[in-house]
Amino acid sequence: MSKASRSDAERPSRLAVRKTYKLFIGGAFPRSESGRSYVVSSTKGDFLANASRASRKDARDAVSAARKAFPGWSGATPYNRGQILYRIAEMLEGRRAQFVAELVEVGGLSAKKAGETVDAAVDRLVWYAGWSDKIGAVRGAANPVAGPYFNLSTPEPTGVVAVVAPEDPLLGLVSVVAPVVVTGNTCVVVASERFPLPSITLAEVLATSDLPGGVVNILTGRTAELAPGLAAHMDVNALDLTGVGDPELARRCEEEAAENLKRVLRPSTPDWTVEPDITRMTAFLETKTVWHPVGI
């Protein structure tokens, strides 16, 4: 979205073509099956769009799509996943102006600040892209056991991760999604409730970056409605509660997650402009250890 498309009244000679903001599930852009939407306004209070208000059924569909995508994505070579993450960075860089304009409009950022945010998001993607074929070396181990055995530990993706994204709709979103998927997980993301539009625009970037459909699924809507259902979903392996601001909702989600022993990353409010460490990746990694006798 840009200022130009808003200024219908100023240029009656041609009516702008607005974008319908939909969900991103399985590589496609469906509306919510519920037919619901919610009004998204700018920080100044102007109407911006009717965003899709995803239902719990949409969330279940998204989990199905993520599960379906998991074998292919986790089985892809780390090199391949790294290239695709880098490709996402390229696509985002190419749309820099669009995202700057959108962040200015929906988030009330200054143009300078919005530009820095988009740059940081691109750089974050590049940073994580490089980890795809290094995390195994950093988090794996050749274990010196006391016996004639080959013994090797390697990190593996946990599976389907449900992510409640932070309010920061671009840099925050990129900073929670990239570490989840770079290692081979697939995810269902509940986008920033307050600023959903840049997240769906980011989905357009993802959709044109050779990222297989279903690896990242993005839902817009009410966090309090969507998060508990995902936390309780028996085919979700892990839960990232980073964006859950309400401690009571976070506790409830963590309780629901206990039912199938989901790995839970608890809420936090990091400074997204700071270079991260590897803990957002390791939170969603399993360690697999393989033994084999040594002999002739």
Next chain:
Amino acid sequence: MFEYAPAPESRDVVDIPSAYNLFVNGEWVESLGDDRIKTVNPASEEVLSEVALATEADVDRAVQAARKAYDEVWSTLPGRERAKYLFRIARIIQERARELAVLETLDNGKPIRESRDVDLPLVAAHFFYYAGWADKLRYAGYGESPRALGVAAQVIPWNFPLLMLAWKIAPALACGNTVVLKPAETTPLTALAFAEICRQADLPPGVVNIVTGAGETGAALVRHPDVNKVAFTGSTEVGRLIARQVAGTGKRLTLELGGKAANIVFEDAAIDQAVEGIVNGIFFNQGHVCCAGSRLLVQESVADEVLTALKRRLTTLRLGDPLDKNTDIGAINSAAQLAKIRELSDIGEQEGAQRWSPPCTLPDRGFWFPPTLFTGVAQSHRIAREEIFGPVLSVLTFRTPAEAVEKANNSPYGLSAGVWTEKGSRILWMADRLRAGVVWANTFNKFDPASPFGGYKESGYGREGGVHGLEAYLNV
């Protein structure tokens, strides 16, 4: 089959008091409550001793002692000093290994051959291994100066009482935490002997506290507000309760829970070795092993051959007095566990699977269950889905590697798996696809302090052992 003369290990090496108190702040203290529990030898039902059923107030006292020891002593001690305490403990365990092995066998019912040759060597090794980490944490990959979490609440099961204690206490102390540990209700004795070892080692008071009791004692420990970390090994059912209880508290949690491991035998496997691996996989420690290979998946083309060899091998297993050095299969740990094994085995028959056990005379007293296998098992059968935690093997077949993977992963658990084949590329292909924390290829049930252990999915989270095991006790 050969006849063997009895070769019992002497129990003179152990001296069991008639009653134990709680170990808090380096002292033996009486429980603030009046309830006590008897611990019995499951092979004879003889009462060995009485221990306290710690109350919430007892737990509080222990946590306070651990907090004080953390604040005033342990967190300020240089890593190299912590290391030396752990090395000392490791040495004392070696010195007292025979006594501890006999005590473990008496309280748990496992064969002395296993407590002597597996449990005790691994217990000492675990303390040696983590002792060495205490002053090298900055090389572990968790940053320049990773910090301890504080007070760790640790609840352990009855299947490997002293070994599970070692898995919990050694890394916790190495990382600079203090602990309150609750041993299982039916097997408290080696943990209490360990308390005495802490005194012999001059470990500062309060660094290790041992509170005996049952489920409610464990629950009180887990929910204590001044605990920073909870570590639990046990059933998935209890693990869920703990995860729910910890929700919203900010306490760190690691869980090592149940399993239903597939042990997969391909047609090109070395059959005799595979049969040994199958036996070790499910009959080691009477099958009271969370990572037991309780589902045998055998390729259809060799199913008859493997089953014939397996049955022949089972007829040579010796069940009986756990203190006898020739015993392969000891006693089931408790009447309750025996009832559970019987119930699930009966259900196996009712659901249509065929039950087989070798000719086997069970002793008159004590809790016993013969080595048992079920054939004609479908994936939907409860004996193929639920953890029996006993010497009961469910046999299923497969045709292709893909089918083997599909069946192996068709479980909410994901702790371990076994693969038997002579083809290296197939081992690696299988290992890639099995959703399990430990994959044993052409071996099974091997453990080492340097090797991380822990599950995928509902088998829990976190790893114990190796450099990975440090993460559970560091603020990273």
